[in-house]
C-alpha cells in the first residue's frame with residue numbers, strides 16, 4: 482500500500498486533458514463484445530476497472546486488439562456464442578462491471594457463470610440486479626442472498642416492467658441489456674434521472690429504444706451494429722483536478738475534451754452554486770442525443786460558500802459527493818448532503834470514510850445516515866493523514882485536500898487511484914509545476 486505526501490502548492494495552471502471516461506469505456510467494450518462485427522473504440526480508459534472488463538470479455542470469447550490509442554473489439558454476437566460456460570469471471574474492484582455484465586449473461590439460456598471480485602466488491606450488494614433478472618427468468622444465486630461471489634444461470638428471458646427502487650445507472654443498464662435478449666418489451670422507470678450512457682449507446686447500436694420522461698423502453702434485437710466509438714474525458718476524474726483549481730488560490734486551468742453529458746454535470750452545478758466560476762457550455766438538462774457531448778471548461782479559484790444539495794442532484798454527482806464535502810470544508814457556512822445513502826455501498830462506506838478522514842484534517846463535519854453536514858469556516862484545512870481504505874475516490878480526495886491544506890496531507894493507499902485514474906499524481910505534478 483503506497484503512501485505519499487501532498488504538500489501545499491502554488492496555483493494550478495495550464496491545459497488539462499482528463500483521462501477517458503470509465504463509465505463509457507465499460508459500456509463501449511461490453512456492447513462491442515455483444516456485436517457481430519468488429520468495433521473500434523478510441524481513447525478507451527486504461528485503468529484497473531476497465532482492464533477488468535476487457536479480461537472478462539476475453540474470457541467470454543471476445544477478441545481484444547490494441548492498435549495505438551484504439552481498441553478493436555471482435556464481438557461474439559448477442560446470443561449463443563458464449564462458449565465458456567462454467568467459467569469464473571473476475572470483476573476486480575468494479576461495481577459497474579459486476580452489475581452490468583449479468584444483464585447479458587442472464588439471456589444465455591442453459592449457461593452458467595460465477596462472478597467474483599476483490600475484498601471491496603464482496604461487500605457490495607447484487608440483490609438489486611438479482612431481483613429484476615429473476616423476474617425476467619434468469620437465476621442469480623448470491624452469497625447470503627446478496628453478495629459476491631454469485632452465479633448467473635441464463636434462461637430465455639421475458640420482458641418486464643420494472644420500477645427501479647433506487648436511482649442506479651448500473652441496475653438500469655443491467656435490465657436494459659437483458660431486455661435486448663428478452664421476449665417482448667422491457668420497460669424500466671427511474672425515480673430520478675441517472676447517467677444515461679447505456680441508453681445513448683443502445684440508440685447508436687440500432688436498438689429499438691424509447692425514452693418518455695423517466696420511463697425507458699427497449700425491444701429485443703438480433704444484432705448490434707456500432708460505428709467507431711470515441712470515449713470522451715471523464716468528468717468524474719476531472720472533478721478532482723477542478724476541485725484543486727477551485728481551492729488553491731490563484732489557480733486557472735482549461736479542461737479540454739471533457740464529457741459534458743448533463744447526467745454527469747451535477748458537481749459543476751453544485752460548485753457553481755458555491756461560488757465557483759466555471760466557463761464553458763454544458764449540455765442542457767433533459768437532453769438526449771446519441772453522441773456524447775464533449776467540450777472545454779475554464780476554471781479559476783474562487784471563494785466558496787456553503788450549499789444544500791437537492792435529492793435529485795445526488796445521482797448526477799454521486800461519485801463527486803466526497804469532493805462536495807471537501808469544498809464545503811473550505812467554504813464559508815454549512816454544506817448539506819442528504820438522500821445519499823448509496824454512498825455507503827461504494828468501494829468503501831463513503832459517508833463514514835469522508836467524515837472521519839476530513840475530520841482528521843481539521844474539518845467540522847457531522848455524519849448523517851444518508852449524508853453529511855460540513856460546517857465550513859472559509860479557511861483552509863490544517864492537514865494530516867488520509868486513509869484511502871482501498872477506495873480510489875478517497876485516495877484522490879486526500880491528495881487534493883493536501884494541495885489546498887495549510888500543512889500537507891499524507892495519503893495512505895494512494896495506489897488505489899489507478900482503479901479509475903492511473904495518471905492522477907503525474908497530472909497534478911504537471912499542473913502545479915509552473916508555479917513551483
Ligand SMILES: O=C(O)C1=C[C@@H](OP(=O)(O)O)[C@@H](O)[C@H](O)C1
Nearest residue numbers: 504577648649650651652799800
Ligand atoms: O453506471 C455507472 O457507470 C456508474 C453508476 C454509479 O453507480 P450506481 O449505479 O450504483 O449508482 C456510479 O457510482 C459508478 O461509479 C458508475
Ligand SMILES: C=C(OP(=O)(O)O)C(=O)O
Nearest residue numbers: 574575576577800827874
Ligand atoms: C462507485 C464507483 O465505481 P463502481 O461502482 O464501478 O465500482 C466509482 O467509480 O466511484
